[in-house]
Amino acid sequence: MNSAALQHIIIAGGGSAGWMTAAMLASQLQGNVRITLVESDDIGTIGVGEATIPPIKRFNAMLGIAENDFLARCNGSIKLGIQFENWGAVGERYFHQFGRFAADFDYIPFPYFYLKARLDGMNTPIEQFSAAWQLASRNKFVPPNNDPRSLFSGYDYAYHFDAGRYARFLRDYATARSVVRTEGKIASVQQHAHNGFISQLVLDDGRVISGDFFIDCTGLRSVLLGQTLGVGFTDWGDYLLNDSAVAMQTSADPTLRPYTRSIAHHAGWQWRIPLQTRTGNGNVFSSRFMSDDEATSLLQRSVEGKALTEPRLIRFNTGHRKQFWQKNCVAIGLSAGFLEPLESTSLHLIQRAIMRLVSLFPSAVCAQEDIDEYNATTQLEYEQIRDFIVLHYHATARDDSPYWQYCKQMAIPDSLQQKLALFKRHGHLRIEDKELFKQDSWLAVLLGQNILPAAAAPITHVKTELDIGRTLQAMQRHLADTAATLTGHEQYLMQHCRFIAD
Ligand SMILES: Cc1cc2nc3c(=O)[nH]c(=O)nc-3n(C[C@H](O)[C@H](O)[C@H](O)COP(=O)(O)OP(=O)(O)OC[C@H]3O[C@@H](n4cnc5c(N)ncnc54)[C@H](O)[C@@H]3O)c2cc1C
Structure with a gap:
């Protein structure tokens, strides 16, 4: 030295x-x-x-x-993505999967062809083309395989x-x-x-x-x-209104889901994080639109299972x-x-x-x-991460409360504005090399919250030899049929990494 x-x-x-x-x-x-x-x-x-x-x-x-x-x-436990509930509109849900959607078409990203089919009238949600969602929605888990030709190689996972x-x-x-x-x-x-x-x-x-x-x-x-x-x-409180959270733990859900739930409400959202022997719950809210008491009571009323801890208030900027x-x-x-x-x-x-x-x-x-x-x-x-998070609040049809009215109308960062403008034309997304959230993540949230481009990417009109509809159908069937045969999430954990209390 x-x-x-x-x-x-x-x-x-x-x-x-x-x-x-x-x-x-x-x-x-x-x-x-x-x-x-x-x-x-x-x-x-x-x-x-x-x-x-x-x-x-x-x-x-x-x-x-x-x-x-x-x-x-x-x-x-395993996390294959996040299920967003009530975000684009009350009563709707979508999945932000980890990793990629199904296979590309001749080196052209899958999303371009999916968007073409959607704009031509197909209404199958994009998550159906994600191996992560096909597993998560059935409470299944196996690690992705290493065969690049397999539709079960491109998804990814993290942990709770x-x-x-x-x-x-x-x-x-x-x-x-x-x-x-x-x-x-x-x-x-x-x-x-x-x-x-x-x-x-x-x-x-x-x-x-x-x-x-x-x-x-x-x-x-x-x-x-x-x-x-x-x-x-x-x-950044003007873009992201939430400044408070109440957190509490409850007993384990009977179903050990391999994903986080994010459930929007009229002034924020709630998380539900399943661990092997308990569930983490929290209500993230804006103190401008919800009092601490209301946030605590909403959380206590909506958790499932037995409370293991008292609700705890956390403030943040x-x-x-x-x-x-x-x-x-x-x-x-x-x-x-x-x-x-x-x-x-x-x-x-x-x-x-x-x-x-x-x-x-x-x-x-x-x-x-x-x-x-x-x-x-x-x-x-x-x-870059801020822009992706702001997207969830801004790209919504919700206007059922002053909170959502603010989010819908708020000024957003120029960088996000430009990204949205480009996407809305032909479905292109500008993603920087080292950007954390890639095209498939942006697409999951945009489509999940009902934002579609005006037209499909021009390349999809040129590649006329492809039968896009049939190919998509075959992919979806294969993903669903295979996922149904794979190991359950809980079974996987019990076999490989059952919790050891110390
Ligand atoms: C509501 C909420 C939910 C979150 N959920 C997630 C999530 O799901 N996923 C995720 O990735 N992140 C999440 N985070 C963020 C995550 O909790 C933190 O990024 C992470 O825990 C790191 O915290 P920290 O170590 O920086 O701070 P802390 O956990 O607060 O640790 C601070 C440390 O500093 C010590 N300390 C402070 N002052 C002194 C002092 N004067 N003398 C000596 N020691 C001192 C404390 O004792 C402590 O050891 C969440 C945060 C919040 C607020």
């Missing part, structure tokens, strides 16, 4: 963000840099964050974690799990790889007089923890980046810190920003932040070029 190499990284905070960061840094740095994590049992963690998206599999795999061991220890158990699982992993855990409450943060870099954390019992690089994982408090370095917040990295401090997790949990993207943003930090790994000097690159790419990532 050169003389400017980092010697000691301090991670402040031990929620999912803190322990995911500690585990990955321990694995990547292999003992070459000291790592200390400070967390406070008195303050605790946010205690939600139980639905994920497929890239988490890669994160765990990079740590060398065996999937079945992880699922068994974290009360995990107990967030507290995941953090403990990663804590065991990290501390076994020389990360030092310190319990205590950070009372103040000291900075070097000459450059404002953070120098040490002072705990409320007087202990001092010094380091040369600090990762702020202190959750919504943002003790280091927000409170100490004074980095401001970009608020939607948006992000104006910089994610300043001086020798990077914020990861809720301390960096928050986009409401509609598409379960927060743990993913944590994972991306960690990997970006690893690839731009700083010296003790912290080069401004690295900081600028980190901040620009992180901000773009937040904006």
Whole structure:
């Protein structure tokens, strides 16, 4: 290592963000840099964050974690997508599947031909062409196969799990790889007089923890980046109205569904996340349109099963810190920003932040070029996900409450406006290379919420030799017939990764 190499990284905070960061840094740095994590049992963690998206599999795999061991220890289940209920219109539902729809036609994406058939009068919902939905709707699960010619190779999956158990699982992993855990409450943060870099954390019992690089994982408090370095917040509350949630756990649903449910109501939506031995429930709402009491009572009235915990209120702001990295401090997790949990993207943003930090790994000097690159790419990532989430609220026929009337009419980001305008012509979607949600995800939500282009893509008119209707019918039949023969989700979990309580 050169003389400017980092010697000691301090991670402040031990929620999912803190322990995911500690585990990955321990694995990547292999003992070459000291790592200390400070967390406070008195303050605790946010205690939600139980639905994920497929890239988490890669994160765990990079740590060398065996999937079945992880699922068994974290009360995990499989997630093939999200069922959205009452979003496009009250009484309607659609599925945002993980992975791709059925096979492309001669290298031309499947959605173009599907849209042509839809515009010509076929009314089969697009989810019928998704292996993920064919499995999910029957409560089935098998991992995708490796044969690229198979219609059961292109779908994907993620997990539901107990967030507290995941953090403990990663804590065991990290501390076994020389990360030092310190319990205590950070009372103040000291900075070097000459450059404002953070120098040490002072705990409320007087202990001092010094380091040369600090990762702020202190959750919504943002003790280091927000409170100490004074980095401001970009608020997206005008696009995404929800600022509150009530969460509670209930006993397990009799049917262990391999998908999350997102059920819209007149001032927000409710989640239902099935774990092996319990269900996570929450009501995400806007305090401008619903009181805390009403939100709590709505949640209590609509959950199924026996209540295992009291309802817990959580407040949040939607948006992000104006910089994610300043001086020798990077914020990861809720301390960096928050986009409401509609598409379960927060743990993913944590994972991306960690990997970006690893690839731009700083010296003790912290080069401004690295900081600028980190901040620009992180901000773009937040904006792209924001647009996808805003789409769910804006592309709706609902106007049955002041909340939905606002959403329908609100000004949306230019980037989303442009995407929608392009789609509405011929069904093209402009997706950037590293954008998280790809064409098939956008299409699931657009069509699920009844947004169709004016005309089919011109290429579909030229390819006249294809019998689109017959091909689509054959695909759908094959998907449905095969899915019906596959293993049930619960049976899969019981066979491979039954929950082990510790
Ligand atoms: C309603 C809701 C639902 C969500 N659902 C999902 C979901 O389904 N999927 C998903 O991916 N994400 C979800 N999230 C986001 C997810 O919960 C968080 O991104 C994730 O848990 C990471 O949180 P964190 O570690 O940043 O913060 P926290 O869990 O709040 O942890 C903060 C840590 O900092 C410590 N700390 C704070 N201050 C101090 C101090 N002064 N001294 C010492 N320690 C301190 C705390 O003790 C704690 O250890 C949801 C969030 C909300 C609000």
